[in-house]
Amino acid sequence: MRVPVVDKDHQPLMPTTPGRARKWIASGKAVKHWSDTGQFYVQLKIEPSGCDTQDIVIGIDPGKKFSGIGVQSAKLTLYTAHLILPFQAVRDRMDARRLMRRGRRGRRINRKVDFSKRAHRQKRFSNRRQDKLAPSIRVNRQLELRVVSELGQIYPVSEIRYEYVKADVDLTSGRKKSRSGRGFSAVMVGQKWMLRQLEQFAPVVKVEGYQTASTRKYLGLIKNKLDKSKAEFNTHAVDGVAIAATAFVEYQKYHTTKIDGANWFGCVTVTPAIFKVIRRPPYSRRQLHLMVPAKGGVRRKYGGSTTRHGLRKGDLVSSPKGIGYVSGDTEKQVSVSNANWKRLGQITSSKVQLIRRSNGLIVA
Structure with missing residues (x-):
């Protein structure tokens, strides 16, 4: 276990031991x-004894519903x-938006008149852009x-x-296809866009799936392939470390x-490390138009990130039910949920104390 260290200008240095970090703080x-x-990390208030760094690599195992991240040094x-x-939440919301737009168009257009006289809006x-990236895939890569x-x-x-997922090309049609011949998966689409974004942080190296599997086997790491939805190290984070x-x-x-012949060359040591489960706050976005129009034309409030008590959804708060995240509100109460977005309770707003504003991430 190591504690990250940054200098006075917030430039990252090599991590240190927890004991040394405690002495620096004391x-x-x-x-x-x-x-x-x-x-958890520490920021030095004095000049560091040295700024030399060793190689530290981030491994990313991208997926459609889950991804794994690993940060590894040689030791x-x-x-x-x-x-x-x-992915699934954004896809469902895009489908709902499509239905609502279709319903509004249907209510606006009078089909009893001739087609040439109908209120069709011009584009x-x-x-029809060829480089369009689907919102459900873009939001995965952005996280x-x-x-x-x-x-x-x-x-x-x-x-x-x-x-990196490779794709073959069908010589008859000229279209790309997967090696299984069943077309693209969500991992394939947008990965070139992702690589361009990653290059802004550090040099990027593409690793193929067979390299991940062989390295994982060589290191003696075990992958849970039965239930990949489990939020544990052996489902996806293990591949991040192997990559x-x-x-x-x-x-x-x-x-x-x-x-x-052939053999393994080099040396690396995989050790126990901090493990986190990260997601976005799954609250609903503000909707100006609902699926069914309200009588009288008065729309009720639906979704949004604000509350009536000076708090925002996703804020980390302390309450009599425990520490949790703001997930909703009523006229006098605030809904507090845990990291799995399960409600701890609805608590009077005066009994809820703000710890930290929402940063767009839920970490458990």
Whole structure:
């Protein structure tokens, strides 16, 4: 276990031991902080003894509903995370938006008159872009980018390794297809966009799936393939660590005067590390138009991130029911939920104390 360290200008340095970090805090040489990804770190108030850093690699195992993150050095595993992606929620909301728009168009257009006299609105712009990225896929990649950016602020990241999915090309149609021949998966779409974004943080190396599997097997790591929805290290974070470890170990062929063969070269040590489950606050966005129009034309308030008590949804608060996140409100009460967004209770607003404003992440 290591504690991240940053200098006075918030530039990341090499992590230190928990004992040394406690001594720095007790003597006033450093102050403690928490990152948005739930990582405890210290900031030095004095000049560091040295600024030399070793290689620290972030490994990303992208998925459609879940992703795994691992931060690895040659000697230690520094951080692991399981990301619950908002793919399905965004897709359902896009479907609902499509239905609501269709309903509004149906109510606006009078089909009893001739087609040439109907109130059809002319298009304002062309939405047939060839480089369009689906919102459900974009939001998945943006959550991964958010976590990587937060980790890059406290770790001196030298490289980012990303599991890349290859696709074949059908010579008859010219279209790309997956190796199974069943078309693209959500992992394939948008990964080129993701790689361009990651290059803004550190050099990016693409790692293929077979390399991840062989490295994981060589390191003796076990993957839970039965239930990938479980928020545990062995479902997706284990692949994040294996992907990051490919920077330090590699299976290579060798040739001598007597033998032709292959073996593993390099050295890396996987150790127990902090494990976090990260998701976005799953509250509903503000809707100006509901599925069914209200009688009299008066729309009721639905969704949004604000409450009537000076708090925002996603704020971390302290309450008599425990520490949790603001998830809703009534006229006199505030709904407080845990990290799994299960309601702890509805509590009088005067008994709820703000700990930290919402940062767009729920970390458990």
